[in-house]
Amino acid sequence: MDQFIVKPLFGHGDVGMFTITNVTLWLFLSIVAIVLLMVVGTSRRAIVPSRSQSVAELAYGFVYKMVEDVTGKDGLKYFPYIMTLFLFIVFANFLGLIPMSFTTTSHFAVTVVLALAVFLTVTILGFLKNGVGFLSLFWVSAAPLALRPVLALIELISYFVRPVSHSIRLAGNLMAGHAVIKVFAGFAAIAAVSPISVLAITAMYGLEILVAFIQAYVFTILTCVYLKDALHPHH
Template sequence: MADEAQSEGPGLVFHPMDQFQVVPLFGDGEVHWYTITNVTMWMAITVACIAALMVLGAKGRAVIPGRAQSLAELSYGFVYKMIEDVTGKDGLKYFPYVMVLFLFILFSNFLGLLPAAFTTTSHIAVTGMLALAVFIGVSVLGFVKNGPSFLGLFWVTSAPLAIRPVLAVIEVISYFVRPVSHSIRLAGNMTAGHAVIKVFAGFAQLVAISPLAVLGVTMMYGLEVLVAFIQAYVFTILTCVYLKDALHPHH
């Protein structure tokens, strides 16, 4: 009945979540694990942009850097300082992984703001794998570096002895929830912002409120630019915090 009512009379119809649909890049068949989709394409574009920035930025190595070199050096210094401040000197050997992780999320977020683009970090399948890779890597590193003493991370020695077992259970639960919160935070923020922009853009079709809708789109877009960077930063600094726990579980 609702569909018939929409088809019979004029109305404002828009679907904010359509922009997050995963579709095959070639053909209209079902999506399988091996299917090349719009997500695959935009992830490849993200990797190509990162490679271009790093190659062009390191190509000249001029005393007075150009734009590409400045961006590359700024990204390098930003992530390097983040790792050093959070994990100490011991964490700098894992700089390449953290750097790639930061740039991948950052470029994915910003590319998703382009018209007709796809935001790969809005899908839990993407952010979940990134978070799971961090979780498994950090856990394995913790046991390799510290052995069984890594379990001391869950034993709060500063608390009274009577409540330490309870705190240990809480710490274990919070530890295994890390990949869930790590991934949902990023995907949720990217999805919500893009959906709101689409809603405002839909209301721009109404002449009476189109100026307000355009203003809303502009303001939300500016906010999303800020959110795109902040979410990449938050994901990366949490990775550094987890890395610090693996390297120094008793601190």
């Protein structure tokens, strides 16, 4: 598990609040990658797009359609935030697949902050948009009257569990995948199992590329679902 250890980028010693670490570096590189794609890559907009422009336009269209389909037209004003969230997680996940890099989204400290930001945003937005009517999200009016208080309690608990599941799903999947690759890599030094180990690493690496995108997609679409609840809380 040494690949997940947070270390000072310069020198040695304890990691403090203001210490520049390997996490800091790879978070910064994720931001740089987003800027290179969305700003530099699209600066020379052309009718026949370049590769970077094509990728940027595909990403834009993909997330825009997702937001529109899940939240409706009302949610499109929050598209920039969701787009930024998706791109950050995608680039952080993919940069973590580079050998000797650091997977920032495998740390709960990062994913919990992302999940709490979404949770607080949609909760505050829900009350700002609907007032006390936002609480109707927890009242299942279609259920029999006797069951409504029980369902309201279940809905309330599930609502506050959202940031936990939202963050653990992302970090847990990436941590598990990288750990498995490292285990197979340890067997590569044994001559008898080396060919099998190399094939297993190749297969796992291909799977992790898929997981890197899927987990970014899942995190983003859940954000859209939570946003929809804030905009339209009535069951």
